[in-house]
Amino acid sequence: MKSSVEKVFLDYMHDNGLSMTPQRKLIVETFLETEGHFSAETLWSIVRERVSDVGQATVYRTLKILVDSGLADCFDLGDGVSLYEHAYGHEHHDHLVCMQCGAKVEIFDQTIENRQEEVAGRFGFELTRHRMYLFGLCPKCQKEKA
Amino acid sequence: MKSSVEKVFLDYMHDNGLSMTPQRKLIVETFLETEGHFSAETLWSIVRERVSDVGQATVYRTLKILVDSGLADCFDLGDGVSLYEHAYGHEHHDHLVCMQCGAKVEIFDQTIENRQEEVAGRFGFELTRHRMYLFGLCPKCQKEKA
DNA sequence: CATTTAATTGCAATTGGTTTTCAGTATCGC
DNA sequence: GCGATACTGAAAACCAATTGCAATTAAATG
Structure with missing residues (x-):
């Protein structure tokens, strides 16, 4: 099949x-x-x-x-x-990226999604899509740095 | 001066x-x-x-x-x-972009900022910066389309 | 203020990811 | 099968951005 x-x-x-x-x-x-x-x-x-x-x-x-x-x-x-x-069968998500090692974590937060709609609406915009990337240091790279 | x-x-x-x-x-x-x-x-x-x-x-x-x-x-x-x-004297903000005419609105939402920290923290990440772009249709372009 | 050293300039060439061109080849509907 | 289309790899083209270079200029020092 x-x-x-x-x-x-x-x-x-x-x-x-x-x-x-x-x-x-x-x-x-x-x-x-x-x-x-x-x-x-x-x-x-x-x-x-x-x-x-x-x-x-x-x-x-x-x-x-x-x-x-x-x-x-x-x-x-x-x-x-x-x-x-x-993308098929994968829910929408954003990314959390480690600037040191490049590790990428898929994230999703309904509160953020809701606020995005709300902020867009505040300006009369009809939202189609968005992109959000959070950059930082992953736990491993934080340790190596310390 | x-x-x-x-x-x-x-x-x-x-x-x-x-x-x-x-x-x-x-x-x-x-x-x-x-x-x-x-x-x-x-x-x-x-x-x-x-x-x-x-x-x-x-x-x-x-x-x-x-x-x-x-x-x-x-x-x-x-x-x-x-x-x-x-950037000088301008607070951090994200962007709301019209996909039709390219109009850009600077946006800021403290709730989103807080949640970003919280989501990153959930994975042990230390957040440094982020980028968020919301794409959609501005009020003017919505009218023209209808 | 002259001198010396290091920084800066415009130009042209280069880079690097991505797209397009092109002539030959393969796919698909009939 | 056959013909109209679509697809292929290789190489050239793209395009924003960067870099090499030789000439020029800024600026610290004496």
């Missing part, structure tokens, strides 16, 4: 007149098997461990499809590198 | 062995006279209206000094272009 994620992807492909190719299949599978937050470059290197002649551009192009189809979420921490993570 | 902002800048320059030059003076003055959120490119174009032969690199280099000295704040909305705004 086809997994629910694959169905969503194939439906998106079909609905938009896109074709399935061995490269895309490989990239999507690799994406789904890779946990955490990673760059296109990183995903490319993992893909190439399996099949050596997949082009970098194809990885970028496929990641765009993954984002558009709702399977991936793309964000960047302000350093010019886009990071990707699984 | 020298304004307080200028003093902070000159002190920073001196403390770091930096020299004052006509170009830097012009760029800093232009920066201080320009309100809102703007890119280095935009600042450069305003500067060149006054003196035509200021190099683009000098604007970037001076903006870096402004950020380091605490006079400017640099952030980006995720589209790869850094935006700058006045």
Whole structure:
């Protein structure tokens, strides 16, 4: 039986007149098997461990499809590198990032979400989405520093 | 009497062995006279209206000094272009951005700030800074759409 | 105020992530 | 199968931002 994620992807492909190719299949599978937050470059290197002649551009192009189809979420921490993570079946969340080691924790706080709506409403804005990144030092790096 | 902002800048320059030059003076003055959120490119174009032969690199280099000295704040909305705004004498705030017209509203909510600390603390993180952007439609753009 | 040293400048070249172009190849609906 | 489209990898193009460089200028010192 086809997994629910694959169905969503194939439906998106079909609905938009896109074709399935061995490269895309490989990239999507690799994406789904890779946990955490990673760059296109990183995903490319993992893909190439399996099949050596997949082009970098194809990885970028496929990641765009993954984002558009709702399977991936793309964000960047302000350093010019886009990071990707699984979006299908994952609730919305923000990130807590260690500035020392780069560790990332997914966070969610309903109070913050509510206040965001409320603040936006105060200015008559209709809120669509938001991004929030908290930067600091993780427990481990605090110890190492002391 | 020298304004307080200028003093902070000159002190920073001196403390770091930096020299004052006509170009830097012009760029800093232009920066201080320009309100809102703007890119280095935009600042450069305003500067060149006054003196035509200021190099683009000098604007970037001076903006870096402004950020380091605490006079400017640099952030980006995720589209790869850094935006700058006045930081001296301005309290910390986040941004509410209209995705249609690009209008930006500066926002602040103490409840959100408190919860951020609290969420970070829950994971043992020591919070240093954060960025939060709320994206949506401003009142004007909502009307135009309807 | 001259001198010397270190900093600064504009320009052009470079970087680095990402996107696009292009000619050849593969996919999909019929 | 066949034809219209879509896809591919490689390389070139992009674009904001940075850097190397040789000439110029600021500024501390004597």
